[in-house]
Amino acid sequence: MNASTLHLRFLPLMSLLLFPLFPQVVQAVRSVDYRISKSCGENSKLHPVHIIKAFGGRSDLHCAVQCELHEHCTSFDFDRDSKECTLGLQPFYTDCSNSIVNGTNYTTEEIKHFDEVYPLPACLNGGKSPNGVACDCPNGAIGDRCERFVSDCEDWQSINPTESGHKVKWIKPPASPTPFQVYCRMDSDGTRLYVMTRTTDTTTFNRDWAAYRDGFGDLDGDNWLGLEKLHVLTAGDQRYRLRVKVDVLNDDNYETYGEFRVGDESENYKLSVNLNQSDPCFAIRNGLPFTTTDRDNDEVAGINCARRFGGGWWFFTNNTCSLYCNPTGELVFNTAGGNYTGDRTHAFWQHWAPVAISMYLMHPEV
Numbered sequence: 001m002n003a004s005t006l007h008l009r010f011l012p013l014m015s016l017l018l019f020p021l022f023p024q025v026v027q028a029v030r031s032v033d034y035r036i037s038k039s040c041g042e043n044s045k046l047h048p049v050h051i052i053k054a055f056g057g058r059s060d061l062h063c064a065v066q067c068e069l070h071e072h073c074t075s076f077d078f079d080r081d082s083k084e085c086t087l088g089l090q091p092f093y094t095d096c097s098n099s100i101v102n103g104t105n106y107t108t109e110e111i112k113h114f115d116e117v118y119p120l121p122a123c124l125n126g127g128k129s130p131n132g133v134a135c136d137c138p139n140g141a142i143g144d145r146c147e148r149f150v151s152d153c154e155d156w157q158s159i160n161p162t163e164s165g166h167k168v169k170w171i172k173p174p175a176s177p178t179p180f181q182v183y184c185r186m187d188s189d190g191t192r193l194y195v196m197t198r199t200t201d202t203t204t205f206n207r208d209w210a211a212y213r214d215g216f217g218d219l220d221g222d223n224w225l226g227l228e229k230l231h232v233l234t235a236g237d238q239r240y241r242l243r244v245k246v247d248v249l250n251d252d253n254y255e256t257y258g259e260f261r262v263g264d265e266s267e268n269y270k271l272s273v274n275l276n277q278s279d280p281c282f283a284i285r286n287g288l289p290f291t292t293t294d295r296d297n298d299e300v301a302g303i304n305c306a307r308r309f310g311g312g313w314w315f316f317t318n319n320t321c322s323l324y325c326n327p328t329g330e331l332v333f334n335t336a337g338g339n340y341t342g343d344r345t346h347a348f349w350q351h352w353a354p355v356a357i358s359m360y361l362m363h364p365e366v
Contacts, residue, residue, distance in 0.1 A: 036114055037075075040096035045077040046088040047098050057085030064114065076114050090144070094136060125149070139179040140170030152233065153184035153193040154363050168219050176232035183219045185360070192360040193233070195225050195242070198331055198347070199356040205311045205328040209295040212312040213265065224328075227262060227269040227290060233361065234261040240361040242273065244327075246349045247356035255349075257282055260361065268297045271314045281325035281350060285314040310345050325349045327357050 037044075052073055057063040060078040063085035067073040075088040092099050123135035127146030130136065137146035142159065149172035150156050156169050164186050172179040183194040198205070203222035215226025234240055242260040246253045258274025268289030273282050289297035292312040296304040298321065305321035306312050311328025315321045322329070329347040331354070347354060 037092050040092045040099040044099045050089045050098050052087040054086040140172050154191045157186050157191045173232050175235040195359040197358045198222050201331045209292045212292050230262040231264050239364050245358045246352045246354045248352045288314045291315045
């Protein structure tokens with residue numbers, strides 16, 4: 001027998017001789033191979049979050065039998081010094097991120113990690129299995145076989161609750177045919193998925209229909225996520241509220257809206273939002289289609305509001321076009337103390353003329 005591999009292929013007589021204390025246990029074991037994993041170092045063990053249970057074991061063979069009998073066990077650690085057996089939910093990841101290398105209280109080469117070797121179903125959604133044991137999942141796919149996708153930033157946070165900060169993440173909402181990247185912020189104030197970010201005047205928002213549909217800009221900087229992505233995000237069962245952050249000189253102002261949805265392209269990405277009664281910006285836009293310089297859906301006779309005032313938006317249906325707000329107009333630093341001066345070609349929100357403005361989605365408050 002190969003010294004690095006433990007084979008569980010027993011005859012009843014052998015089981016009686018080798019394990020007189022639990023012959024029936026051994027007879028119940030299927031034919032399975034276990035191999036010593038050295039990919040994460042000689043003195044490695046599974047991280048505690050991936051451990052099923054630990055107990056005193058007679059040998060690595062005894063530990064292997066107990067693992068095989070447990071419904072969810074796919075690997076185990078055996079400390080030959082302390083005789084402790086630890087059953088694991090998974091083998092080592094290829095990047096060793098689920099292991100503890102040179103763990104405390106483990107003498108070098110005394111602990112051995114065994115990975116179960118067994119035929120696995122093919123990896124799904126473009127995943128690859130370089131070692132035949134675990135799948136490397138691309139573009140937001142997760143699971144042992146990459147069988148599901150992360151649906152949004154909140155989903156990422158639930159999978160990695162200790163993760164924080166600003167991150168570009170792959171997601172695939174249920175209504176989306178393909179994964180795409182979004183900008184997430186995860187901190188004590190909640191998890192946010194950014195729809196629009198404007199912090200400088202270097203990225204023009206005076207764009208055509210295709211650009212607003214597909215998205216533009218840099219996810220790490222100024223950007224518009226894209227109307228089609230907004231549609232597939234909000235088309236499913238998951239509800240979102242929308243927050244608008246308006247930075248005015250040294251002050252931050254927020255407006256929050258209830259359930260936020262965007263229709264599909266056949267509806268010209270019609271806006272649907274539960275209203276914040278204190279803010280008239282969306283109150284007069286609920287149910288309106290989106291307009292860009294080359295797609296006039298604003299229903300204002302003889303005027304394309306996007307051409308007249310710049311940007312792309314759910315423009316109001318009279319000759320004022322951008323009444324109360326137009327966050328996609330030209331971003332101009334306002335020397336009037338942050339107050340809107342009346343120039344509708346400039347970005348503004350209510351009476352504020354922002355030096356920066358962003359919009360992001362959050363799950364409803366519980």
